[in-house]
Amino acid sequence: MIDRKEIIDIVQDYEPDKIKIGAVASHSALDVFDGAVEEDFRTFAICQQGREKTYSHYFKAQRDAYGRVKRGIVDEAVMLKKFNEVLLPENQQMLRDQNILFIPNRSFTSYCGIDEVENDFAVPIVGSRNMLRSEERGIDRDYYWLLEKAGLPFPERINDPQDIEELSIVKLPHAVKKLERGFFTAATYEEYLKKSEALLKQGVITQEALDNARIERYIIGPVFNFDMFYSPIEEEMSKLEILGIDWRFETSLDGHVRLPAPQQITLAEHQLTPEYTVCGHNSSTLRESLLEDVFMLAEKYIDAASKYYDPGIIGPFCLQTCIDKDLNFYIYDVAPRVGGGTNVHMSVGHPYGNTIWRNNMSTGRRIAFEIRRAIEMDELGRIVT
Ligand SMILES: Nc1ncnc2c1ncn2[C@@H]1O[C@H](COP(=O)(O)OP(=O)(O)O)[C@@H](O)[C@H]1O
Ligand SMILES: [Mg+2]
Incomplete structure (x- = not known):
C-alpha cells in the first residue's frame, strides 16, 4: 500500500488554484466532471481509445474568455490505448504535473487492478485507497x-448448494462478458443443478467460478x-x-x-x-x-x-x-x-x-464541494490517500 504520507506530500506540492479533478472516463465520470465544473474546477478525463467520444467530443467543455463554462464538462481528455496505461510512470507523472486529484470509480479498479491501485498509483486519490479492495467479493476481509x-444485516450465506431450501441467488462472474455477472437463482438443490448445468453448457459460467460462487438467500x-x-x-x-x-x-x-x-x-x-x-x-x-x-x-x-x-x-x-x-x-x-x-x-x-x-447537490458536485472546502481550510491531506 502506498504510504499515505507520500500522497499528502504530493498534494502539499500542488498549487491550490491549479487543482484539477481527474477520473477514468467511464462509470460515473460524467457526474464527477459535472460536479467539478459547478464548483469551479477544471476537469481531466482519462479516456480509452474507442470509447472516448462521450468525453472528448460530446460532453467537451467550451469556456469563454474569462474561463466560464458555456457548454459541456470535459476540459481535457487524454487518450490511452487501454485504461491501465494510466499506471505507466510517465502518465502518473503527467497527472501529478497537472495537479490532479483523482476520483476512483469501479472502472478504475476493475481495469487497472487492485494491487496496482494500492501499490503503484502514486497520484492523490480522493477517498480511501485501502477500502477499494473490500468490494472484491470472496477475498479475505471483503x-x-x-x-x-x-x-x-446482509443476506444469509448458504455454504453448500445442497442446503438451498428457499429462493437463493448464486453470485459468480460471467464466463464470457468480462466484468459482468453470471448470477442465477434457485429455490432447491435440484433447480441449482439444472440451471447450473444449462449455464455451463451455454458457456455463461465456468465450473471453477461455480465452485467459488457465493450463494445467499434471495431477498424478495x-x-x-x-x-x-x-x-x-x-x-x-x-x-x-x-x-x-x-x-x-x-x-x-x-x-x-x-x-x-x-x-x-x-x-x-x-x-x-x-x-x-x-x-x-x-x-x-x-x-x-x-x-x-x-x-x-x-x-x-x-x-x-x-x-x-x-x-x-x-x-x-x-x-x-x-x-x-x-x-x-x-x-x-x-x-x-x-x-x-x-x-x-x-x-x-x-x-x-x-x-x-x-x-x-449530486454526488459529483458533493465531492468537488468537499475538495473546495478542504482547499479553503488547508486540509486537503485529510481527504486524500
Ligand atoms: N441477496 C439478494 N437478494 C435479492 N437480490 C439480490 C441479492 N443480491 C444481489 N441481488 C440482485 O443482484 C444485483 C447485483 O448484485 P450485487 O451483489 O450488487 O452484484 P455486483 O457486485 O456485481 O454489483 C442487485 O442489483 C440485485 O438486484
Ligand atoms: Mg453491486
Whole structure:
C-alpha cells in the first residue's frame, strides 16, 4: 500500500488554484466532471481509445474568455490505448504535473487492478485507497466480512448448494462478458443443478467460478442503493449525509418482468435464466420513517470501516440494499467509492442532497464541494490517500 504520507506530500506540492479533478472516463465520470465544473474546477478525463467520444467530443467543455463554462464538462481528455496505461510512470507523472486529484470509480479498479491501485498509483486519490479492495467479493476481509464486524444485516450465506431450501441467488462472474455477472437463482438443490448445468453448457459460467460462487438467500423486495457521503472535515454539522437513492435496470431481468406469465413460460431454454447486467439507473425516494434506519446502517458501517480499514470511509459510498416484506434492510453489496448509479442525479442533484444543501447537490458536485472546502481550510491531506 502506498504510504499515505507520500500522497499528502504530493498534494502539499500542488498549487491550490491549479487543482484539477481527474477520473477514468467511464462509470460515473460524467457526474464527477459535472460536479467539478459547478464548483469551479477544471476537469481531466482519462479516456480509452474507442470509447472516448462521450468525453472528448460530446460532453467537451467550451469556456469563454474569462474561463466560464458555456457548454459541456470535459476540459481535457487524454487518450490511452487501454485504461491501465494510466499506471505507466510517465502518465502518473503527467497527472501529478497537472495537479490532479483523482476520483476512483469501479472502472478504475476493475481495469487497472487492485494491487496496482494500492501499490503503484502514486497520484492523490480522493477517498480511501485501502477500502477499494473490500468490494472484491470472496477475498479475505471483503465487504461481507466488514458488514459482519459492524453487526449489519446482509443476506444469509448458504455454504453448500445442497442446503438451498428457499429462493437463493448464486453470485459468480460471467464466463464470457468480462466484468459482468453470471448470477442465477434457485429455490432447491435440484433447480441449482439444472440451471447450473444449462449455464455451463451455454458457456455463461465456468465450473471453477461455480465452485467459488457465493450463494445467499434471495431477498424478495425492492432494491434501494443509498448514495451516502461522509465528510471527515465537517466539524459543526452531521458528517454523514444521504445524498440520494438509485436503483438499476438490469438485462435481461427487466425484460422478463415486463412479459406476461404465459410468455415467460414459453421462452426458449437459452432465454429462461435472466442476466443481471446493469444498463441504466432510476431515481427513487424512501418511505420517510425508514430513513432513520438508513442513517443507522451507514453510521455503523462508517464506524467499522474506520476501525478495520483506517482511515475508513472518506467521501461517497453506496449501500446496496433490498427490503423484505417486514421492512427489514439487507445490505447485499457496498461500494466504498462513488456509486455506479449517480448519473441519474447528475446536474439536477439528488432529492435529499438538494434538501440538505439548499442547492443542486449530486454526488459529483458533493465531492468537488468537499475538495473546495478542504482547499479553503488547508486540509486537503485529510481527504486524500
Ligand atoms: N441477496 C439478494 N437478494 C435479492 N437480490 C439480490 C441479492 N443480491 C444481489 N441481488 C440482485 O443482484 C444485483 C447485483 O448484485 P450485487 O451483489 O450488487 O452484484 P455486483 O457486485 O456485481 O454489483 C442487485 O442489483 C440485485 O438486484
Ligand atoms: Mg453491486
